[in-house]
Amino acid sequence: MKKLTLTAVMLVASVISATTFAQEKTIVQTAIEAGNFKTLVTAVKAAGLVDTLNGHTKFTVFAPTDEAFAKVDPSTLQSLLKAENKSQLAQVLTYHVLSGSVMARDAYDLNSATTVNGQRLAVDFRGDSLKVGDAQIVVTDIPCSNGVIHVIDTVLIPEFNTIPGTAQAAGQFNTLVAAVGAAGLADVLGSEGPFTVFAPTDEAFSNLPSGTVETLLKPENKQDLINILKYHVIAGRVYASDAVKAGKAKTLLGRSVDIGLAASGITVNNAKVIAKNIDNTNGVIHVIDAVLIPGVMSRTAAMDVLASAISVGAPVYNAGNHGKCCKLYMEAMESIVGAGVESTDEETMEMVSATLRMAERTHDTTERAWVLRRGMDSLYGSLSEPRVMRTQFKK
Secondary structure (H helix, E strand, C coil): CCCHHHHHHHHHHHHHHCCCCHHCCCHHHHHHHHHHCCHHHHHHHHEEECCHHHCCEEEEEEEEEHHHHCCHHHHHHHHHHCCCHHHHHHHEEEEEEEEECCHHHHHHHEEECCCCCCCEEEEEEECCEEEEEEEEEEEEEEEEEEEEEEEECCCCCCCCCCCCHHHHHHCCCCCHHHHHHHCHHHHHHHCCCEEEEEEEEEHHHHHCCCCHHHHHHHHHHHHHHHHHHHHEECCCCCCHHHHHHHEEEEEECEEEEEEEEECCCEEEEEEEEEEEEEEECEEEEEEECCCCCCCCCHHHHHHHHHHHHHHHHHHHHHHHCCCHHEEEEEEEEHHHHCCCCCCCCHHHHHHHHHHHHHHHHHHHHHHHHHHHHHHHHHHHHHHHHCCCCCCEEEE
């Protein structure tokens, strides 16, 4: 056990009797017997997390003391402990937990860590002043049968806003918020997700050719607007370092964006990331200085979209989830219609549009999946002659 300061030594003394045989006790049992985590234990019980933290799965817990909880506004704490706020309390508590057993020596080279909550915490285990988020770590490496406890002096509070809520509150994404509303995507981006959004500022939208935004916001151009916005969204929570490492990221439009590292910082296509890793309850925002506009698809890109949708959708169909398969196929075909495909005649694109119209009129999901699949196979064939798709699902 690492001793840091006189305060830490005194705290160690207060828990030493309880941790003599801590290797045989779970995280919750260790916290109860220590005697100075009463509020934390009460909160864990109220959030329904006792069984989780008493189980066999290994966790690392940054445990606030009763003194740390005393710093929290009493009304806020009382509100969190109410039954109707159980979900919010769970978010706070899981923001203090990492998967796996991470000892202090193993975290020395880390700058951040992803919590069970999904959001990230800044960590600094270098030198004598150890920190996690805004909290000071006063005792490290209390071993438990199912993980390890590090004691902290401040309660860590995660972000409670969703992506749309954060964007609206920031004040610099008014055009983006309006566009998301006009496209009918607010509920999607406010759902559980998680999503990663490359968010253009109001200034970025103002740099588009005059009249572009006004045109896109017209009801008759809704699909074009949807396609542009989907081109800014990635499924999952992707932080900047991981995005740069990957080099590319597939957007909800089905098209990929290029992510790089230049002298000026991180880039997404031709846009510069001017703020990164803004956490939300359902994802992460990276702020960019230009609007990403998907160009006309190449024939190869359109074929890739179809191939990807079929490779994912066919097993989903075979597993009996015909509705989800339809959704995957519809999104693929809509992205192709929205973007257009280079060197493709009007007859082919009209066939795609006709397939979508027929699918919308077909209420039975089994038959709708086949309507879409036949249209996709036909389109793939016309783009790749004489190649045909081999992935099949059972009718």
